Every structure is written in structure tokens, then in C-alpha cells.
Amino acid sequence: MTFQQFVLIGVSAGMTISAQGQGAIPGFFEPSGLRAQPSTAGLLTVNNVPDIVGGSSGFMGWSHSAGGAVGVNAGVNLGFPVGNVDVAHVGISTYAETTGSSLVFGRNQEISTLLSGSLVGTVLGFLGVGSVGEAVDGVVADLVASGTGLQVLSDWNSTATVAAPVTAGQEWEVSFMMTKGASLLDITSVLGSGPTLTISGSGGAYTSTIDLLGLLDINLLNNSPQEVSFTFEVDSDSPNLEMEFDMSSLANIALLNAGADGDTAVMSFSDITLTEVTPIPEPSTAILGLLGLGLVARRRRA
Structure with missing residues (x-):
């Protein structure tokens, strides 16, 4: 059974993927809202321990790992006898999340008030x-x-496991939209060859790694989505298909914006499509082909 046949049978009767692979795969980024994000809590925190979460929905399984968080309590010194009073906790944390029709690698900024009680009026004055x-x-x-x-290495890693059997000799084309965030700093400070996408089969049946940064036009000052498309070949049979997205970059407390709390996307991936370029013929089709060759050969002898 081909991937398209699996999706058509196992996902939705309203599926729009055709033999030519048109249309994004519905439900690919499920479960939506699955998010990994390490903590920034603490007086002075540099947290390099990744937060790892996983879940499944329908024919999809996702595992997210997000590492890198920095946080600090910001205070003022009121002098004797009060001394230093913490006014707020500020921090930046890395997050990886499937949401809606996208996988998002981003950072969260948190600014929380620590003032309470009788000190409020004193500090404000x-x-x-x-x-x-x-x-x-x-x-x-x-x-x-x-x-x-204060700086920390943001490390994103997300793996999608698609419960779709693939066969040795098949060639596939994968395409999706990739959108960079508003900060060129994040893109130009990316370390190594990230972001990368590694496509593999169960138990290492096959592996193909693509440098996505090389396919992305980072010279564009606008942040419009850009289409990425490439092909890969399956070396051996596998009961599933795995797509691993990976990226790293440096984050510094100086990236904080005092007026903006919440999430900022660094890179997002959306609208995945898969097209079988060289389908493996069904046994009946192969037999008919051989019979046809036999008839041609016999006619030539005659």
C-alpha cells in the first residue's frame, strides 16, 4: 500500500492529496498544542536541560525537545534598612510546538511582577x-x-513519525513552507548546518539529511513563507516514515524587549506534502508487463 493510499484510507475521506501529491496533509501537525519549553524560574538561571514532550493523534506521532532558557530577577536597591527589592522576573526560554498547521521553533519572553504587600508604594515612589x-x-x-x-544555546528538535509503510526503491518528493522569524540575528547566529531535516525509516532503514538553511533565502528582509522542495529515495522497506527537524542558535538576555511579552517564532514549517515520484508497481501490474514483453518477443520471432 502506498503512502497516498494509506492517507486516503486512514486519515480522512475528504483528503485532497491526489496521485500527483497536491494538497497539504490534514492532521500532519497533530496533536496541536503539544509544546516543549524549559523553565526560567530562579534568581539567576541558565537552564540548558531540554524539556521533552511527546504525543500522538491519528496516524501521527510527535516528539519535541526544546533546550535553553535564561532568567534573572530584576531589582532596585532602596538603601538601608530595606536593601534590594526584586521588582520583576525576566527570562527567555526556547520552545518547540505543533500548533494549527505548523511546527514552530521559537522563544518565549516572560516578564512577571514580583512586587507585593507594603513595599509596592515604597518602590513606586x-x-x-x-x-x-x-x-x-x-x-x-x-x-x-x-x-x-547571560546567554544560552537554544536547541530545537522535533520528530514526526508517520504511520505509513514505504517500500525499497521508492523515490519521494517532500515539500513544505518554511518561514523565518522577524529577527535576522537568530538566522545569522545559527550554528553548524542547522536548521536541518533528516528523513529516515524505522530502525535506520534509510536516512537522508538536508541542510534547510541552504535552501532558504535569508537575504529577504520580509518574512514571507518560502517553499522548500526536494526528493529522497527509500533504501529498504519500513513500516513508518520519520521526519526530524533540528536547529540551534544563541540567545542572550539582551534579546529581551521590555514592552513585548509572549512568544516569538524563530522558524516555522507548515503545509507538508508528500508525492511518490517512482511508485513501486503492484504485483498484478508487473505480471501484465512481463506478459506484454513476452508477446512482443514472440511476434518478433515470428
């Missing part, structure tokens, strides 16, 4: 601001400007 939010913004801005030097 000392800083000359009227609200806790203004105090947090001011302290974070000072922290960023000071260049604390």
Missing part, C-alpha cells in the same frame, strides 16, 4: 512611577541596557 507595570518596564529596560552577558 523610589522609581518615580505611578504603576507596577511602569516599574517593571523601567527595570527591565535598565537590565537589557546593562548587558548582563
Whole structure:
């Protein structure tokens, strides 16, 4: 059974993939909302231990690993006898997530207020601001400007396992849309050959690794999606298909933006399609082909 046949039978009657492989695969990025993200909690934190999560939905299984987080408590010194008072916790953490129709490699910025109790009025008066939010913004801005030097290696790795049998000798074309984030810093600081995509079969049946950065036009200042397309050949039979996305880059506390909390995509991958370029003939088709050759040979002898 070919991949298209498997998808048509096992996923959805409304599937739009044809023999020519047109249309994105529905449900490829399920389970949606599956997210790996290490913690930035702590007075002064550099967390290099990756957070790893996994899940499955329908014919898909996903495993996400996101490593790299940096966090620090930002405070002000009110002098004797109060001393230093923490105003906010700020941090950047790496995350990998399947959401909607995309796989997203990104960073999360967290700015949380630590002020409470009777110190609030004292701290606000000392800083000359009227609200806790203004105090947090001011302290974070000072922290960023000071260049604390805290940096961490962001390491993303996500593997999709597709429960679709493939056969030795098949050649496949995979295509998808790849979108870089708004920060060129992230792209130009990517280490090694990342981002890469490794396609393999169960038990190492076959392996093909592609340098995706070489296929991406990083000179574009806009962040429009770019189509990536390439082919690979299956060396031996496998009950499934694995697609491993991998990327690394440096993150520094100076990347913090005091006015922007939440997620920022560094790289995203969407709208996966797979096309069987050289299908393996069914046994009946192969037999008919051999019979046809035999008839031609007999006519030539005659």
C-alpha cells in the first residue's frame, strides 16, 4: 500500500492529496498544542536541560525537545534598612510546538511582577512611577541596557513519525513552507548546518539529511513563507516514515524587549506534502508487463 493510499484510507475521506501529491496533509501537525519549553524560574538561571514532550493523534506521532532558557530577577536597591527589592522576573526560554498547521521553533519572553504587600508604594515612589507595570518596564529596560552577558544555546528538535509503510526503491518528493522569524540575528547566529531535516525509516532503514538553511533565502528582509522542495529515495522497506527537524542558535538576555511579552517564532514549517515520484508497481501490474514483453518477443520471432 502506498503512502497516498494509506492517507486516503486512514486519515480522512475528504483528503485532497491526489496521485500527483497536491494538497497539504490534514492532521500532519497533530496533536496541536503539544509544546516543549524549559523553565526560567530562579534568581539567576541558565537552564540548558531540554524539556521533552511527546504525543500522538491519528496516524501521527510527535516528539519535541526544546533546550535553553535564561532568567534573572530584576531589582532596585532602596538603601538601608530595606536593601534590594526584586521588582520583576525576566527570562527567555526556547520552545518547540505543533500548533494549527505548523511546527514552530521559537522563544518565549516572560516578564512577571514580583512586587507585593507594603513595599509596592515604597518602590513606586523610589522609581518615580505611578504603576507596577511602569516599574517593571523601567527595570527591565535598565537590565537589557546593562548587558548582563547571560546567554544560552537554544536547541530545537522535533520528530514526526508517520504511520505509513514505504517500500525499497521508492523515490519521494517532500515539500513544505518554511518561514523565518522577524529577527535576522537568530538566522545569522545559527550554528553548524542547522536548521536541518533528516528523513529516515524505522530502525535506520534509510536516512537522508538536508541542510534547510541552504535552501532558504535569508537575504529577504520580509518574512514571507518560502517553499522548500526536494526528493529522497527509500533504501529498504519500513513500516513508518520519520521526519526530524533540528536547529540551534544563541540567545542572550539582551534579546529581551521590555514592552513585548509572549512568544516569538524563530522558524516555522507548515503545509507538508508528500508525492511518490517512482511508485513501486503492484504485483498484478508487473505480471501484465512481463506478459506484454513476452508477446512482443514472440511476434518478433515470428
